[in-house]
Amino acid sequence: MDARIRWQEIARESAEPVVRVGLLASYTIDPLIPYVGVALHEAGLPVSFTAGPFNQIVQQCLDDTSVMAAARPDVLVVAPRFEELGEELDTAVDAACAAARRWGSFLVVVLPAVPEDRPFGHLDDGRAAGVAATAHEVREPIRAELAGRPDAWVVDAEQAVRAVGTDKAHHAVMFKFAKIPYTEAVFAELGARVAGVLRAVYGVTPRVVVVDRDGSDEPVRWLRESGARLEFRDGQEDVAAVAERAGVPAGAAVLLRLGTKPEAWRDELVRSGLLDRLPPPQAAPRRAGRTTTRPALSLVDFIGGLDVEVAVAPVTPDSAAKVAEVVARAKDFTLGTGELDLTGDREVFAVSVRDKFGDYGISGAVGISAEGVVDVFSLSCVVLGKGVEDSVLQWVRDEHGDIAFRHRRTPHNQITAGFLADAGARVEEIA
Incomplete structure (x- = not known):
């Protein structure tokens, strides 16, 4: 059965979750949820999930009023990518480690896969500053550092990508429109790995292999030699009964x-979870972790270091279509007042954003109605958590004074209402 359909069925069963899992990623991580959730539910470990905002790992971990801080998950899964974070990847891992300690969470860091882009072509492999070498220098110290902690583990996205094949792993279209970089096959592989770690951590790893009595002798002999405990079933006897x-x-x-x-048996055994065992303390060889000591980072310091630039300008015929698209697609940060009307007697402004990672172009909009009320205040998720919303609000106040904001609650725009309330803005709630 499709994992998504099965996860929907499980959600309707209303089983009380035993473990609360928080997910933070530099991309849209939601496709991972069904694969982890189904695997753990079937292992007798019902879970619930809190997915943090897109590409706000550091912000969520440093801010004690964040969505993830409020959730205080039992398990914190952090999945950065080089493509979004670059040199800030170490910062994201440091922030996650500190947050997991404060919240008492078991930390799972998904090591980022090596980027496919090779700016030096076939010669990238031999360059000390090439993509492959740089990725290795970042990945392995993180693995070594977390290997020495009893409250953390690593899952390697590179292994998931390799298992699927690089030509089938990436989804350019979904990344463009929804910031989902991987295909379902990669999320399935990642989900199996994350679930395997959590089964081992919570002591629900499979311990018994059930095989059909009428099976051939060779696989049974191989299983015995692997050290697995075997139980035979007759016919279609239920596994639970066995x-x-x-x-x-x-x-x-x-x-x-x-x-x-026979060449496929090992993979089947790995997929079953029977080999997923946590090693005894200090059993693994110690390797050098990250040696650079960085001072503790505050949220203000992090945002200041992003070098965010925000420009607000009237909509022109050339920018009108893009502004309308941004408003239509915004779900989390929006006033919820409907689609943007560019034909009425109103002022509409385009919000453009750039930072040290790149130029995001038009990423938001502000609309002021003929009555002098802000009824459009929308920002794309890609620029949230960087102080952009504060900059735009300050611009509105500088240009229009203590103006009111017209707001309609939707299932997704709670953060907009919270932001305006915290900023002391005048809000007109509409049904």
């Missing part, structure tokens, strides 16, 4: 059907 007979919880038994190709 587990009860073996004296283990239902989630601790897994049905394994090995095909006729």
Whole structure:
């Protein structure tokens, strides 16, 4: 069954979650949820998820009033990519480590995959400053540092991409429109790895292999040699019944059907989760972690270091279509008053944003009605959490004084209402 459909069914069952999982990523991480959720539910570990805002890992971890700070998850999964964070990737991991300690969360860091872009072409592999070398210099110290912590683990996105194949791993169209960089196959692989870690952490890793009694002898012999505990079932006997007979919880038994190709058996065993075991403390060889000591970073320092530039200008015929698109697509930061009307007697302004990572172009809009009320205040998620909303609000006040904002609540725009309330803005609520 499709993981998304199964996850919807599980959500309707209203099982009380045992573990609360928080997700922070530099991209849209929501496609990962069904794969992790289904795997853990079927292992007897019901979970709930809180997905933080897009590309706000550092902000969410440093701000004690953030969505993730309020959630205080039992497990914090952090998934940065080089493509979005670049040199700030270390900062994101440091902030996540500090936040996990404050919140008492088990930390799972998804090591970013090596970027596919090779600016030096075929010669990139041999350059000390090439993409591959730079990625290795960042990835491995993070792995080594977290390997020494009892409250953290690493999942490697590079392994998920390799398992799927680089030509089938990336989704350029979905990234353009929804900031989802990977295909479903990659999210499925990542989900299996994250779920495997959490099964081991919470002690629900499968312990028994259930095999059909009429199976061939060779796979059974191979399984015995691998050290797995075997239980045989007759016909279509339920796996839960076999587990009860073996004296283990239902989630601790897994049905394994090995095909006729011995070269594929190892992969089947890995997918079953039987090999997922946490090592004894200090069993792994210690490697050098990151040696550079960085001072503790504040949220104000981080945002200041982004070198954000915000420009607000009247809409022109050339920018009208882009402004209308931004307003139509905005969901999280919007006044919820409907689509932008460019034909009425109103003032409309385009908001353009750039920072040290690049130029985002037109990323927001402000509309002021003929009655002198702000009824459009929309920003794209890609520029949120960088102080852009504060800059635009200050511009509105500088240009129009203590003007009112017309706001309609939607299922998604709570952060807009909270922002305006915290800023002391006058708000007219409409139905």
